[in-house]
Amino acid sequence: MIKTDKWMIWAFVGPTVLLLAVMMYYPMIGTLIESFYSTSFINPKPEFVGFSLYNKIFSSGNFGIVVRNSLAWTIGVVFLQNLIGFGVALLLNQRLPGQGIMRALILLPWILPGVVAAILWRFMYDPQLGIINSFLIGTGLSNTGIAWLAQESTAMIAVIIAAVWKGFPFSTLVFLAALQNVDREQIEAATVDGASALRRLFDVVLPAMRKVIVVNVILTTILTFNYFDMIWILTRGGPRDATHIFPTKIYQVGFGQFRFGEAATYGVLSVLMLSVLVAFYFIAQGSGRNKRAKA
Amino acid sequence: MTARFNLQRVLLTVLLLFVAAIVLLPFFWMISVSLKPATEPFSIPAKLWPDAPTFANYITAFRPEFRTYFVNSMIVSGATVAITVTFGTLAAYCFTRFQLNVLSLILGLVVLAQMFPHAAIIIPIYKMMKNAGLLNTRLSLIIAYVTVTLPVAIWMMHGFLAKLPITLEEAAAVDGAGPLRTFFDIIVPLSRPGIVATSVYVLIVTWQEFLFALSFTSTKEMRTLPVGMNDFIGQYGIRYGELMASSVMVSLPIVLVFFILQRQFVAGLTAGAVKG
Amino acid sequence: MKSALMMATAISLISAATAYGQEPVILKFWDNQQTESGLSQFQQAAVDRFESENPGITVEVTTIPYPEFQQRLLTAVQGGNAPDISTLDQIWVAAFAKAGAISDLTKMASDSDISRDAFFPGAWDSADYNGKLYGIPFNVDAWSFTYVNKALFAKAGIDPSSIMSWDGLKLAAEKLTDPANGQFGLGLFGHKGEDTVVVTDSFIFSNGGSVLNSDGSCGLNSPASVEALNYLASLVPYAPNGILNASSGDMRELFLNGSLAMEFWPALEQPTLQKSDLNWDFVAGQAPEGKTAIGTYGGWNLAIYKTSPNKEAAWKFIEFMTREDVNGDVVDLVPANIKAAKTFLEKNRLGAERIMKYLDNAKARPLSPVYLEVSDAEMAMMQDIYSGMPAQEAADKACKVIDAL
Numbered sequence: 001m002i003k004t005d006k007w008m009i010w011a012f013v014g015p016t017v018l019l020l021a022v023m024m025y026y027p028m029i030g031t032l033i034e035s036f037y038s039t040s041f042i043n044p045k046p047e048f049v050g051f052s053l054y055n056k057i058f059s060s061g062n063f064g065i066v067v068r069n070s071l072a073w074t075i076g077v078v079f080l081q082n083l084i085g086f087g088v089a090l091l092l093n094q095r096l097p098g099q100g101i102m103r104a105l106i107l108l109p110w111i112l113p114g115v116v117a118a119i120l121w122r123f124m125y126d127p128q129l130g131i132i133n134s135f136l137i138g139t140g141l142s143n144t145g146i147a148w149l150a151q152e153s154t155a156m157i158a159v160i161i162a163a164v165w166k167g168f169p170f171s172t173l174v175f176l177a178a179l180q181n182v183d184r185e186q187i188e189a190a191t192v193d194g195a196s197a198l199r200r201l202f203d204v205v206l207p208a209m210r211k212v213i214v215v216n217v218i219l220t221t222i223l224t225f226n227y228f229d230m231i232w233i234l235t236r237g238g239p240r241d242a243t244h245i246f247p248t249k250i251y252q253v254g255f256g257q258f259r260f261g262e263a264a265t266y267g268v269l270s271v272l273m274l275s276v277l278v279a280f281y282f283i284a285q286g287s288g289r290n291k292r293a294k295a
Numbered sequence: 296m297t298a299r300f301n302l303q304r305v306l307l308t309v310l311l312l313f314v315a316a317i318v319l320l321p322f323f324w325m326i327s328v329s330l331k332p333a334t335e336p337f338s339i340p341a342k343l344w345p346d347a348p349t350f351a352n353y354i355t356a357f358r359p360e361f362r363t364y365f366v367n368s369m370i371v372s373g374a375t376v377a378i379t380v381t382f383g384t385l386a387a388y389c390f391t392r393f394q395l396n397v398l399s400l401i402l403g404l405v406v407l408a409q410m411f412p413h414a415a416i417i418i419p420i421y422k423m424m425k426n427a428g429l430l431n432t433r434l435s436l437i438i439a440y441v442t443v444t445l446p447v448a449i450w451m452m453h454g455f456l457a458k459l460p461i462t463l464e465e466a467a468a469v470d471g472a473g474p475l476r477t478f479f480d481i482i483v484p485l486s487r488p489g490i491v492a493t494s495v496y497v498l499i500v501t502w503q504e505f506l507f508a509l510s511f512t513s514t515k516e517m518r519t520l521p522v523g524m525n526d527f528i529g530q531y532g533i534r535y536g537e538l539m540a541s542s543v544m545v546s547l548p549i550v551l552v553f554f555i556l557q558r559q560f561v562a563g564l565t566a567g568a569v570k571g
Numbered sequence: 572m573k574s575a576l577m578m579a580t581a582i583s584l585i586s587a588a589t590a591y592g593q594e595p596v597i598l599k600f601w602d603n604q605q606t607e608s609g610l611s612q613f614q615q616a617a618v619d620r621f622e623s624e625n626p627g628i629t630v631e632v633t634t635i636p637y638p639e640f641q642q643r644l645l646t647a648v649q650g651g652n653a654p655d656i657s658t659l660d661q662i663w664v665a666a667f668a669k670a671g672a673i674s675d676l677t678k679m680a681s682d683s684d685i686s687r688d689a690f691f692p693g694a695w696d697s698a699d700y701n702g703k704l705y706g707i708p709f710n711v712d713a714w715s716f717t718y719v720n721k722a723l724f725a726k727a728g729i730d731p732s733s734i735m736s737w738d739g740l741k742l743a744a745e746k747l748t749d750p751a752n753g754q755f756g757l758g759l760f761g762h763k764g765e766d767t768v769v770v771t772d773s774f775i776f777s778n779g780g781s782v783l784n785s786d787g788s789c790g791l792n793s794p795a796s797v798e799a800l801n802y803l804a805s806l807v808p809y810a811p812n813g814i815l816n817a818s819s820g821d822m823r824e825l826f827l828n829g830s831l832a833m834e835f836w837p838a839l840e841q842p843t844l845q846k847s848d849l850n851w852d853f854v855a856g857q858a859p860e861g862k863t864a865i866g867t868y869g870g871w872n873l874a875i876y877k878t879s880p881n882k883e884a885a886w887k888f889i890e891f892m893t894r895e896d897v898n899g900d901v902v903d904l905v906p907a908n909i910k911a912a913k914t915f916l917e918k919n920r921l922g923a924e925r926i927m928k929y930l931d932n933a934k935a936r937p938l939s940p941v942y943l944e945v946s947d948a949e950m951a952m953m954q955d956i957y958s959g960m961p962a963q964e965a966a967d968k969a970c971k972v973i974d975a976l
């Protein structure tokens with residue numbers, strides 16, 4: 001442990017604490033309070049209603065759908081985004097020809113403004129005009145094309161694919177940076193010992209990157225859970241409620257229907273659910289460490 | 296041995312090209328749509344390239360305001376990157392190096408803050424900006440962007456700094472270097488890959504941010520690119536050609552930045568590899 | 572030196588303005604962003620003209636894309652930073668009035684030349700909440716005109732006027748559907764958007780049904796309404812797939828490339844079609860045999876916010892923008908001022924008379940502060956129906972939600 005002065009810690013952490021307290025916690029505490037009041041745009045004199053907004057949401061039948069969708073969306077995007085992101089990072093770390101340009105090109109989806117990316121994908125999924133169905137019909141994989149975003153059975157997977165396309169470069173970037181910290185001598189030693197590439201990956205690279213992978217999975221979980229633009233523009237939570245997640249619900253109830261109190265309640269529930277999800281990861285991380293030790 | 300090695304390299308290169316093709320296909324289509332004359336209807340099945348490509352959409356989309364939007368985006372994103380990465384690195388350093396209960400608590404609160412849905416807190420934030428007289432200023436956006444990117448920046452930096460061996464700092468301490476010098480002379484250079492990655496993250500997030508930019512600015516003089524380019528989205532439809540043309544123009548500066556800084560970018564990402 | 576000079580100039584300008592007994596006034600005007608190219612220039616020209624007619628008043632125009640306009644206005648009002656004036660969708664007026672966000676304009680209107688008979692009655696009444704006037708109509712339109720691709724009709728040997736009846740529309744849709752050649756009778760849209768609701772309403776209205784009964788209870792599950800819903804559901808086989816995520820805007824490209832023989836749009840769609848090579852016409856809605864087609868009113872009103880310190884100047888601006896000689900230059904829907912509308916339609920739109928008649932007949936959506944929740948229930952109902960749920964069951968479900976509001 002390094003010896004240090006308290007003043008340095010506070011000087012280093014202070015700006016962060018101040019900003020988050022004022023800009024995030026103060027408003028969020030306001031939201032928490034609001035969730036106990038019947039606040040709405042057309043009711044400027046709200047009354048204290050206790051847990052009745054919570055009861056209303058729990059008994060509406062919508063809540064279960066939103067929870068289920070949020071889970072499917074978050075887990076689907078996080079899993080695919082990090083898997084693909086890691087694979088691409090490994091590829092880009094191989095010193096292959098043209099990899100410099102590739103590193104820049106591969107970041108393109110992530111650079112594209114979110115609103116535009118969503119509009120682009122909505123257009124690509126268009127049942128008649130979209131390039132995806134043109135491809136399917138052209139290759140004979142489908143006769144009439146598939147209305148990806150208009151069927152309850154395919155809408156969720158379609159929005160997940162679009163989000164993964166948009167988000168995987170972030171994971172690639174993080175993993176690529178982390179790969180530089182993997183000890184090359186250890187890899188070379190393993191190579192000399194005759195370990196296959198796969199062995200080296202599992203025995204040397206993955207353990208060395210464990211911390212970064214865990215942090216990134218947690219991070220992308222949080223970012224994905226609250227990712228609003230993509231679904232809002234692609235489907236507005238439809239068809240019916242097939243892609244409604246917490247952020248789209250909060251926006252729709254609050255800004256679409258002027259019911260601020262209920263939107264606040266959804267906001268509080270959203271934070272609670274995400275906390276549970278993240279806590280679950282932390283626990284899984286602990287048991288994952290044991291499993292890996294056995295392997 | 297070498298033959299197998301080369302085959303492997305060829306296969307990997309092909310795989311990389313394949314991945315790149317899939318990733319870039321939507322962009323190809325975006326450019327194709329942006330070059331389509333407004334009078335040429337969309338065909339079924341979709342054509343990969345318009346019959347008579349034209350830059351007309353670019354000419355319509357490129358308006359004099361674009362320069363203002365661009366400058367605003369530059370200022371806001373640049374300032375946000377500088378501030379966020381500085382604050383984030385400082386804070387992450389403390390979280391990885393000093394075992395104080397209060398720091399663990401703060402770190403937990405940082406993670407928690409990232410979970411707050413923006414739609415639920417934007418009205419109170421707007422009120423504060425109004426009371427501080429900051430509405431319709433670039434500063435309001437910078438403050439908001441630093442706040443929303445800081446938790447992620449701290450987490451990213453945390454991931455890298457935690458990997459740095461503490462022995463170097465201990466050696467520096469033995470040599471008589473104070474904690475501040477240790478931080479700036481040893482930690483900062485060693486965490487360059489992390490700083491680069493974090494800066495890129497912050498830059499890209501702020502370059503495309505829409506909700507705060509739309510809510511806090513009202514005059515054309517203060518708008519940023521993502522808000523400015525939404526002029527092509529109306530009540531009953533989107534003018535795809537012009538929107539795609541303006542998207543290409545918005546993305547171009549940042550793509551250029553990457554190509555120009557590519558060497559530094561890669562060097563930044565690989566700088567940490569030298570340490571043992 | 573230079574800055575000192577500028578300062579001096581600025582001071583003399585300000586004192587000149589005050590010398591005339593007028594504080595310089597800056598009006599903040601927020602408008603839904605229009606997509607028809609060129610309109611913003613016309614609007615700016617009108618603003619310049621207003622400023623020259625009213626020295627001492629400057630207008631700062633902010634345009635916001637429609638999808639975010641509602642959120643942006645709510646945020647500003649809640650944050651205590653509302654503009655002086657904004658356009659408000661007809662369906663928002665009651666909520667903004669009840670929230671106490673906008674001013675009662677009844678007295679200002681009665682003291683001025685602005686009166687009901689200068690405007691489309693449906694538009695004027697949409698600004699009425701509890702007997703008080705909260706806005707002045709700015710522009711209007713009606714959903715929906717049924718646009719036809721004349722070439723496809725001629726090829727199939729169908730007379731476009733035959734689709735004025737429900738039976739005729741369905742028959743034509745059936746004949747014009749040929750999926751093997753990528754051709755469909757008409758494009759139905761059922762995404763979560765207000766365009767889904769207004770088209771549904773016009774079918775309900777044309778069959779004598781209603782969204783809300785006069786006592787405020789839900790009318791969607793009445794026999795007349797359900798009959799209209801069943802009729803809409805019977806058109807599904809003639810529409811391209813993907814109804815549940817299709818918007819009226821999505822149908823535009825399909826109509827333009829000849830994949831659709833018919834489409835439901837407001838008169839606003841005409842400029843787009845005029846720019847194309849398509850041979851098109853339209854029919855002003857349709858009704859069952861023996862009934863009159865009734866459209867759904869849409870459009871925007873100008874409102875003054877309660878927090879505005881410049882209400883008089885704001886009122887001057889509203890008077891100006893709705894004037895006969897100005898109104899037509901600053902809108903892309905139909906001007907709400909009837910005289911301006913006539914000139915505008917004759918100059919810019921095909922079938923001016925048919926449009927005027929349809930507008931006169933059109934019915935407004937329920938003017939309720941909770942309209943947006945009613946509309947949400949109606950959207951859910953249409954998504955249920957287009958997914959195959961029996962209309963009666965879907966309507967009963969929606970009415971349960973609406974009656975609980």
